[in-house]
Amino acid sequence: MLDFNRNHFELFGLRPAFRLNRSEIDRAYREIQTEIHPDRFAHAGEAEQRLAMQWTARVNEAYATLREPFERARYLLELNGVQAMDARNTAMPADFLMQQMAWRERLEQAKAQADIASLQGLDQEVRAQADALERELAELIDERHDYAQAAETLRKYRFVDKLLAEVEAAYDEIEG
């Protein structure tokens, strides 16, 4: 019997790595959904329909984890026994925090002045740092297998990722 608890990578038939091609993930996802989606069982018995629903929810969850760099990294670390977001791990280099604060101030300002151009500038800068951290994560996880160090990078990444989400929300707010 197939194990409902197999990990997300196994479920998708993918190597457990941070550096994954998005199109690889997408393709695996579509192939699995094609077999198990509830619509494929629309005319089957109740039990099969329920199972198809459970499997699909499970596969959607796996997809949501694998396609987002932050979730994927956190999940990989978890598989390697490291709880990266453990509440006790809060230490962060001072210069990194200063940078975050400066960015946040700029975000508030851009929002207050409904200044799309400055929001876009900020967006680019923050995205550049996110990209750099992603490269660092890939090296630490996939090549060096240094999960403790990767956890530290991931905590930084979370700050940046959250800031990016807030930048997105700010566009919504300014543009209505």
Added chain:
Amino acid sequence: MALLQIAEPGQSTAPHEHRLAVGIDLGTTNSLVATVRNGIAVVLNDEHGRSLLPSVVRYRPDGSVQVGYEAQAQASLDPHNTIISVKRFMGRGIKDLPDVATLPYHFVDAPGMVQIKTAAGVKSPVEVSAEILRALKRRAEAALGGELIGAVITVPAYFDDAQRQATKDAARLAGLNVLRLLNEPTAAAIAYGLDNAAEGIYAVYDLGGGTFDFSILRLTKGVFEVMATSGDSALGGDDFDRRIYCWILEQAGLHAVTDHDKALLLAKAREAKEMLSEQPAVRITAVLSSGELIDLTLTEDTFNAMTESLVTKTLQPCRKALRDAGLKPADIKGVVMVGGSTRIPRIQAAVGEFFGQTPLNNLDPDKVVALGAAMQANVLAGNKGQDDWLLLDVVPLSLGIETMGGLVEKIIPRNSTIPLARAQEFTTFKDGQTAMMIHVVQGERELVSDCRSLARFELRGIPPMVAGAARVRVTFQVDADGLLSVTARELSTGVEAHIEVKPSYGLTDEEIARMLQDSYAHASEDMAARNLAEARVDGQRLLEATRSALATDGEALLSAEERAVIESLVAALERALAGDDLKAIKQATDALNQGTVEFAARRMDASVKRALTGHRLEEIDV
């Protein structure tokens, strides 16, 4: 003498029964019903050859009801009892309606959803919508010559949970088996995509009478995947009408007008708007109840100027969806235009400008949603063609719960693919706290007060512990209709307090049953007969499903004994179905359902394995 039939080699001898299923576009202004006939989707017309059914319902003092053109013709003569654009009231409280002042109805503020006082009593928007659906069901059954096994009903993609729940309730009230609630732009994408063998990233811009949707889809090898959706569930042609209406009042120096005049001028405004799509200026004339004569000329430029902000308003959701999907306007291969209001030239121009390409208008914007819904209904009814496709849709708005300080903790972000389940753990705030209030909300804002409240419930029986020690897991589950259910349980002590809620806007099963009973009293249909018919359909369906499962996988997945057990349950159900005993049919159906659980699980596993081996092979050298 009947000819003997000979099946083609390799085909089953049982003729494949075509199951009657329809797609229904339940629109703000117009509704339609369509079906797939001989492999082709067609809209079903009424006996006068008209495809649209105006979404207008008129209640008479004797309790009789008029629907469609008949009702529309009386709108300005009987404005209080003739309900137009009822879709705007679905799942909405009175405070949610921005334009109560321009509406001629006597609203009753009921908990959850407004109701309307009519000559035939107080009606909820669910009941009014059910009248429209009932009319379409009758039309379809007359055209197809049999009972429907089910319907796919479309809803605006941007409808929230309350609005979806209300729509599903209306369908049940109309006696329709809902195969699926399908998002309108997704339905349009199916119709467009299949018709044009489209591949790539497409957008659907759907501006109807009362709602605006914008969805971005990726079409790849038979998979329709919604990447992002956005919109405004209270923006449509009605708003353009109201701008003209206000302009008329202003030009004519009118302040207060009677409800009759309101309805008359709104109809005139709509007429003028539609004519302006074809000509540069239009004359508006009307005689008010006071005898006063209105005679005005509206030019396209004036119309464009007074509605420019509405046009711009539709572009905001476009930007938002593009951002959510991580795309630029230039990444969109084509923009499919849907909905009657996309006939407005200024809309065509604005969309063309924004996306830097001419929008696609090759499908009838009035019919495309119903046609797509019919195609999906055909698949869900089990009338599979060779070209099968798969739909992956999303939730339009984030779902979350209220946490400390009136803040929202999002559990499911917008644009997550459905169906899905997601859990999050919460804890107690005070020492010894034994209950927790769970407030479910939907929306993008941080403050609970800025989001829509869907349901509130209390989880009791948490063992007293110090603050922060309890672990309450809240699970959100969104089904393929986009409908939410929420479960909460306390985990830390093994004591499981468990509660499940459906958002509060939905009607309870008892309410539906009562309303159904009431409506049958009028239609003099028999509830018991109906129940029996439904049980029969369910039983028959399961029987066919089990037979086909046995034929394909019985050999490979079951031992001889296991197979014998299932076959005896099949035989028992067959016997029950031959009789008229409702209880016996239900029992035999349940027994077969129970008896095939393990078989079903093995079949699912086989499907998953098949999916895995499918792409594993290619991945070896990656």
